[in-house]
């Protein structure tokens with residue numbers, strides 16, 4: 001059974017379509033991330049799942065029941081917003097206990113649940129602290145504790161780490177992922193940061209201009225991007241025009257290459273995607289392609305080199321360093337040549 005299902009969801013604001021026929025299943029205990037550039041419709045999708053926004057068309061199902069018209073507070077779904085929205089006049093304890101007090105749970109039960117949540121977010125002993133004495137990261141952990149204490153079946157998180165600096169963000173990514181595993185709740189997470197999505201998610205939904213471009217595991221999305229938008233968005237790539245001559249045979253840069261793709265028309269114009277780390281440097285004599293090193297930059301674990309060939313500038317990531325001006329040969333394995341239809345998302 002799916003925990004959440006979005007069926008043909010569209011959303012218009014003043015006649016402008018911002019979500020276009022979104023179809024999506026979300027499983028129990030899944031960590032699913034909506035990933036895409038600013039303005040692509042991630043927050044709107046999340047708000048529709050949370051019940052804060054009504055779709056123009058389509059239905060939202062929760063455990064197979066239509067909840068499209070159910071208000072947010074009646075959904076077993078909680079939200080952690082980008083801004084933490086804690087109550088500034090309440091201390092940490094009362095912020096976390098807020099929902100439980102409204103539900104009129106016995107004091108001892110509230111007490112043990114709040115303690116358990118503080119342990120979960122690693123802030124034991126912070127009960128009496130005021131909100132403004134906490135750092136951004138601590139406030140965000142309290143916001144997460146406050147949402148989780150109500151034991152929702154689904155937690156929605158809209159760029160929850162967006163306001164944190166890089167180091168803290170990296171730590172929190174790992175913490176959040178561990179928390180999600182421990183509590184076993186479905187997380188629907190929104191980010192525009194591809195690295196964050198790749199690190200944390202079971203499933204990534206790549207969106208652009210109100211449409212889903214691809215749904216898959218991080219490995220799928222990284223290794224088998226479905227179109228040039230996904231390839232470009234997920235990581236730096238070489239994207240070059242090519243022609244598919246027959247199944248498993250592609251031409252680009254004036255050469256024929258074996259590949260592992262099939263099902264294209266003979267002579268179809270396509271785009272070829274090759275990751276910078278998948279191009280191997282070999283001697284000029286052994287190169288499928290040759291080029292001149294135009295620039296070299298050390299990136300910490302590898303060198304990034306721009307190689308000028310006769311009709312294209314290739315980006316290579318390699319632990320081998322070649323001097324600027326050197327001529328080199330390059331090879332690519334067939335499985336690292338990704339063929340994509342030449343339709344970019346409009």
Ligand SMILES: Nc1ncnc2c1ncn2[C@@H]1O[C@H](COP(=O)(O)OP(=O)(O)O)[C@@H](O)[C@H]1O
Pocket residue numbers: 013018036037038039040041042043044045
């Ligand atoms: N209340 C609104 N009224 C009009 N347009 C909106 C409203 N909310 C969002 N939009 C528009 O919908 C599009 C998608 O927005 P949003 O879902 O916030 O994108 P994201 O979260 O991916 O950055 C944007 O073009 C945005 O300007």
Ligand SMILES: [Mg+2]
Pocket residue numbers: 042043044
């Ligand atoms: Mg947003």
